Amino acid sequence: MKKGMLITAPRHDTVTEYLSAFSVKIEKNCNKKSIFCKTLKDELASKEKFSKTLKKLDCNIIFLNGHGSEKSVSGNKNQILIKSGENEYLLYNRIVYARSCEAASKLGRRVTKNSKGCFIGYELPFEFYFDETWVTNPIKDNTAKLFLESSNLVPLSLIKGNSAKESHERAKKQMLKNIKKVLRTKSKESYALAESLWNNYFGQTILGDNKARISNKT
């Protein structure tokens, strides 16, 4: 297995547009640290391409963005990329972060039960609020930033060489900080935002080898 990161970044609807826009920073940080990174954008985030690329590049970190369910994570146009019991072996022995709904509950458990890998994901639907004003330029959306920049800390921390557990905890700590921040503003939407941030905080889980890090997976 090689030191590097494979990112999936479908952009077929507003939600995936946001997830992908906030993933650009991850690739930039990999480049800064001279860590190999490949992003499968749009139609490249297909089951076939994902499988071929992973087999060829053999990256030890996988960052999945897209819609999900308890047993699967999807790519472009909701085509299933990884499904429990079908091709989850592709994730074996790697560090996986799935920024998608519920995938930790069954897919993540199966992956970490059958391999020595680590899976960070959500046991509940991952959610975020976004401001319609910024849908054409998601990265400027300060509301979405509260959710997506905190979740970005998982891959960013892994790139820095921190363990999976440290990376998981850093992201969760930032979610708490953001809850504190929004509650202090006492604006109309404070409680709604805090509630969603709490949902992600509560639902984010780490399974398998939590000591795994980018450098010791070879």
Next chain:
Amino acid sequence: MENKNSENEITETMKNSVIARIDAQVPSNLKLAMGSYGGMSKEEMIEHVKKGDEIGKQIVKRHIQFLRAVANGEITDALASLK
């Protein structure tokens, strides 16, 4: 078992409370991205809760989960743990 079922049951009172909170707390420029349902406006969230469909049930569940965490001090403890 009976207790567990009653804990998971979504009552009309819960629905009405959730609808009132969404109405009061979600500005019209914000949309909620949850699951594969795309971005939901405040009106769409309320509609799902009223219908009691899967999305509506999920919206109610997360509201209740948050309210419980506020009431039992879980959120206060978590925030207090921040240095």
